[in-house]
Amino acid sequence: xxxxxxxxxxTGLKGHNHQHCQQQVLNTAARLxxxxxxxxxxxxxxxxxxxxxxxxxxxxYTLLEQLQAQQGRRAAPPTxxxxxxxxxxxxxxxxxxSLNAFVGCFQPEQPHIGHFLICERCGNxxxxxxxxxxxxxxxxxxxxxxxxxxxxxxxxxxxAQCQQQDEV
Amino acid sequence: xxxxxxxxxxTGLKGHNHQHCQQQVLNTAARLxxxxxxxxxxxxxxxxxxxxxxxxxxxxYTLLEQLQAQQGRRAAPPTxxxxxxxxxxxxxxxxxxSLNAFVGCFQPEQPHIGHFLICERCGNxxxxxxxxxxxxxxxxxxxxxxxxxxxxxxxxxxxAQCQQQDEV
DNA sequence: GCCGATTTGTAATGTTATATCATTTAAATA
DNA sequence: TATTTAAATGATATAACATTACAAATCGGC
Ligand SMILES: [Zn+2]
Ligand SMILES: [Zn+2]
Ligand SMILES: [Zn+2]
Ligand SMILES: [Zn+2]
Numbered sequence: 001x002x003x004x005x006x007x008x009x010x011t012g013l014k015g016h017n018h019q020h021c022q023q024q025v026l027n028t029a030a031r032l033x034x035x036x037x038x039x040x041x042x043x044x045x046x047x048x049x050x051x052x053x054x055x056x057x058x059x060x061y062t063l064l065e066q067l068q069a070q071q072g073r074r075a076a077p078p079t080x081x082x083x084x085x086x087x088x089x090x091x092x093x094x095x096x097x098s099l100n101a102f103v104g105c106f107q108p109e110q111p112h113i114g115h116f117l118i119c120e121r122c123g124n125x126x127x128x129x130x131x132x133x134x135x136x137x138x139x140x141x142x143x144x145x146x147x148x149x150x151x152x153x154x155x156x157x158x159x160a161q162c163q164q165q166d167e168v
Numbered sequence: 169x170x171x172x173x174x175x176x177x178x179t180g181l182k183g184h185n186h187q188h189c190q191q192q193v194l195n196t197a198a199r200l201x202x203x204x205x206x207x208x209x210x211x212x213x214x215x216x217x218x219x220x221x222x223x224x225x226x227x228x229y230t231l232l233e234q235l236q237a238q239q240g241r242r243a244a245p246p247t248x249x250x251x252x253x254x255x256x257x258x259x260x261x262x263x264x265x266s267l268n269a270f271v272g273c274f275q276p277e278q279p280h281i282g283h284f285l286i287c288e289r290c291g292n293x294x295x296x297x298x299x300x301x302x303x304x305x306x307x308x309x310x311x312x313x314x315x316x317x318x319x320x321x322x323x324x325x326x327x328a329q330c331q332q333q334d335e336v
Numbered sequence: 337g338c339c340g341a342t343t344t345g346t347a348a349t350g351t352t353a354t355a356t357c358a359t360t361t362a363a364a365t366a
Numbered sequence: 367t368a369t370t371t372a373a374a375t376g377a378t379a380t381a382a383c384a385t386t387a388c389a390a391a392t393c394g395g396c
Contacts, residue, residue, distance in 0.1 A: 098265040120317065144178060158317070
């Protein structure tokens with residue numbers, strides 16, 4: 001199976017059917033967890049659903065509030081952090097270090113490092129994965145004799161749509 | 169004046185005279201602040217000195233402790249955060265988002281975005297700046313129609329020295 | 337010396353994340 | 367099915383990181 005590269009960031013977000021998008025993530029998550037013999041419990045599934053409700057990164061305490069509101073669940077910070085840990089381990093979400101926030105992964109089939117574009121206007125975060133950049137990163141760090149095990153690549157700015165909005 | 173690229177990461181760290189390195193940072197900082205008509209007060213200078221004492225990123229509360237210990241300064245969080253804000257503004261330090269920590273900039277002449285290699289073994293963080301990677305980032309984001317205004321690029325792993333140590 | 341602006345001190349609070357132990361629930365075994 | 371064991375969640379407390387708001391001190395220019 002060839003490495004599948006992600007349909008590319010905001011270009012893929014624009015005008016997509018998000019209802020369908022969210023549902024698909026949840027279905028995929030269920031299938032993957034079954035395959036991996038790990039449990040996507042109701043709680044974990046709900047946290048994932050909340051995160052995938054939009055493409056904006058959400059903080060743990062925002063999730064906590066929504067969890068509490070949504071179904072009178074008595075939840076405390078560890079509850080949500082444990083769910084987040086699970087989802088991170090399973091590659092179903094990513095953490096955005098610059099924002100202390102979490103965003104869904106829409107390509108969780110095979111766990112991977114995520115590179116992100118984050119629009120400061122609309123708040124959306126889009127994962128991108130381009131072979132050229134990966135290759136350049138590899139080449140650069142190789143030259144420096146540095147062996148990378150983990151990456152945080154988070155680029156902030158304006159997405160194409162928001163640039164147009166700005167001009168109005 | 170041609171863009172000066174940084175002498176390159178851990179390769180530049182290895183076996184360098186850090187005493188001299190630290191002193192030079194402080195001297196440069198003093199000169200820059202004078203040129204810019206901003207004040208490198210004793211407090212700010214001391215925080216910078218603490219940060220540049222090593223190439224390991226330090227957290228705000230670690231700095232706070234050291235500040236308190238060092239000379240019986242009565243200092244509270246805002247004291248250290250204000251100094252950090254100043255130093256960040258002047259491009260004398262960088263923030264490592266993944267670590268909630270701060271590291272000295274050893275090329276502060278012209279403020280810039282920093283890309284970092286962070287060794288998980290020795291703890292050192294080294295800034296690197298390679299035209300090829302910058303160019304690739306630019307090209308990639310251009311293709312996606314994304315206009316970058318701020319970057320967080322933090323690569324974790326093992327520096328060359330620590331890879332050797334591992335083998336022993 | 338006086339005045340306005342900048343810097344620092346101080347107390348309180350907000351935000352993000354973890355440690356610890358009890359309880360519940362699900363799975364495995366008998 | 368009853369019993370045992372492991373996994374997950376509940377609950378309380380606390381640690382780690384960061385900011386707000388206001389008072390006091392310090393610095394520069396007049
Ligand atoms: Zn979507
Ligand atoms: Zn946008
Ligand atoms: Zn040095
Ligand atoms: Zn190292």
